Each structure stands twice: as structure tokens, then as C-alpha cells.
Amino acid sequence: MGTVRSIPFLRAGKQAALIFIVCFPLFLSGCSSHPRTDKDAIVADLGNQPITIQDLETTALFMGLGGKSDQPPDQWSPAMRELILRETVQDILLVRSARKRRITVSPGERQAFDAQHFPPSSDHPEQFTQKRILLEKTEDALSPKKPISNSAIQRFYRQHLELFLIPETAVVDHIVVAREDEARTLHDALVKGASFSKMARLESLGTEASEGGRMKPFSPGALPPPFDAVFSMKPDEVSDVLSSPYGYHLFRLVQIRPEHRISLSDARNWIVKQLRHRQTTAFLRKWMAQKLQEQPVRIREKYRGIFSSQFGYNGLVHSPKTGDTHDGKTQDTK
Secondary structure, three states: OOOOOOOOOOOOOHHHHHHHHHHHHHHHHHHOOOOOOOOOOEEEEEOOEEEEHHHHHHHHHHOOOHHHHHOOHHHOOHHHHHHHHHHHHHHHHHHHHHHHOOOOOOHHHHHHHHHHHOOOOOOOOHHHHHHHHHHHHHHHHHOOOOOOOHHHHHHHHHHOHHHHEEOOEEEEEEEEEOOHHHHHHHHHHHHOOOOHHHHHHHHOOOOOHHHOOEOOOEOOOOOOHHHHHHHHOOOOOEOOOEEEOOEEEEEEEEEEEOOEEOOHHHHHHHHHHHHHHHHHHHHHHHHHHHHHHHOOEEEOHHHOOOOOOOOOOOOEEEOOOOOOEEEOOOOOOO
């Protein structure tokens, strides 16, 4: 539920304050041609359960669309309104099913999920972790498990070869400092044989300093221009001092990994997960359609020009390299 900020009525009587509090919302509603955007405003009903602006904003935050919570829904794009309402309805239906099946989330499951998805010092809402695990467990419990054949795995690999192509990447040790004179002093020490990893741990401001400056492999153009200089270096070579808006950089090239394709044997487990996910998505589309026939979404009159109730189950497939998503259309898994 949303909060209402208090207004300091300096030297004002209680009666005047009360009149202002009662009348000011009415004044605002009369000045706007848009539907009310208070948190409790009901946008739609799923059976006998109302769906409020607050519900939609909570879903937007859960989806990583936090900026949408600062805007009224009529300022969202049509596609975004449909997506957020669809996700809200979908989550309500899954949570209902979780309760019927008595599906719960243990503290150990939350801890394991957080350890896998968040840095140790990150601050993230615990209820979102709880919800994410609950929804995934419910989807898994609802969906029947069909075997994934070798032919389906091979077919997926052949049809999506671009997903398994890894571009040329550089493995690099990196030091970044705030001052040029400091960078040049470090450069001179490194050229004379000082340990790059030790200097990185002691002096670098980079996030990889604790790892001795070792960066995750990156491809040309993936990082700001100074980083691309490493692709013209030789292994173990230390760069000159290079500047960027982030500071003054020193690089040591460890190796250049040539472009290559992930083999079918290495990609097999990932492909099985994608095909299993597509099975689940295909089943849950039908499941959700049936639920919506039993309890249709009814948009409240004042929001019918903004929201549509015509939607289905939403499923996404993630790339094995970048985490990018594309629509999860069903595919033969036999």
C-alpha cells in the first residue's frame, strides 16, 4: 500500500488543515482527465480478486522495471502495459496454485538462490527472492515431464548455431588508478619486473582488484575504447598508461582466445534446459488459457481504454552466452 507524505501546516489551525486534506485530492481529480493513479485504484478483477495500481507497480519492480513505478500506467507504452498486467495475472494464478499444492520456500533455498544470483554485499528485497523461487517451483510442479530425445537436442543445436558462436576474447589483468603520475610510477615498476597481480591488489581501484586484476574475458567493442588496445598486444606485454573517464589504466595481456563454437557435447545440458523450459511454457500457456476461461480478467470501466484483457502465458528463453532473451515459441522435443 502506498504512503501519503505529510504536509507541514506551519501556524495553521487544525480546522484549516482538515479542510485542505479533504478538498485537495478533489481539486487534483478535477484538474486531470486521466484515471486516478493512487496505489489502491483497481484496474481489473481476476475472478473476485482486484488488481490494483500497487499490484502492477510491484510486478514492474519484480521484473526489473522499477522506473515504471514512478509513472502512471497511462504513460506506459501499450506493450509495457500489456506485459505488466499479463505478468501480474500470471503470478496471481501461480501463487494460488502454489497454495493449493502447499508449495513453500525454505530458508536454505533462499540462501542458495541469493548466493547464485547476487554478490555477497548486495542489497535486494528478500520477498522478491521468495517469490521468484515459489513461481519457479510451481511452474515445475504443474508441468508434466516428457523425455528430451537426442534428435531434439541435435536439431536445436543445428537450428541455433549462432547461439553457440563465441567471438574472439581477451583475458587481461587490469589496474586503474585516479592519477596519471601514480599510473606511470606503477608502469615503471611493472616493466622492471614487479608482480602485476600484487600491484593490482594493493593499488587498483577496479572491482577486479581482489582477484589480482584478472578481468572476465571480453570481446572487441564490449568495453570502453582503452580496453580494445589489448587486442593488438602480445601475451605478457604490459601496456603504456591509457586514460579514460574512469581513470588511468594499465593492462597486461594474458591471452587472446580465438573465435570458436561451443561443441554439442558442451552445450548439451544447456540445450536440455531450454527444451525443458519450452515444454513447460507450452503447457503453462494452455493451463493459463483454461484458468482465464474459468475466471476471465475484467478491466474496470475507467481503464478499458488503457488496458486489454487479451493475453496469454509469457515465456522467455535465455541465450547461453549473454543472457539475452527471445520469445519462447514451442518446439518439438520428441
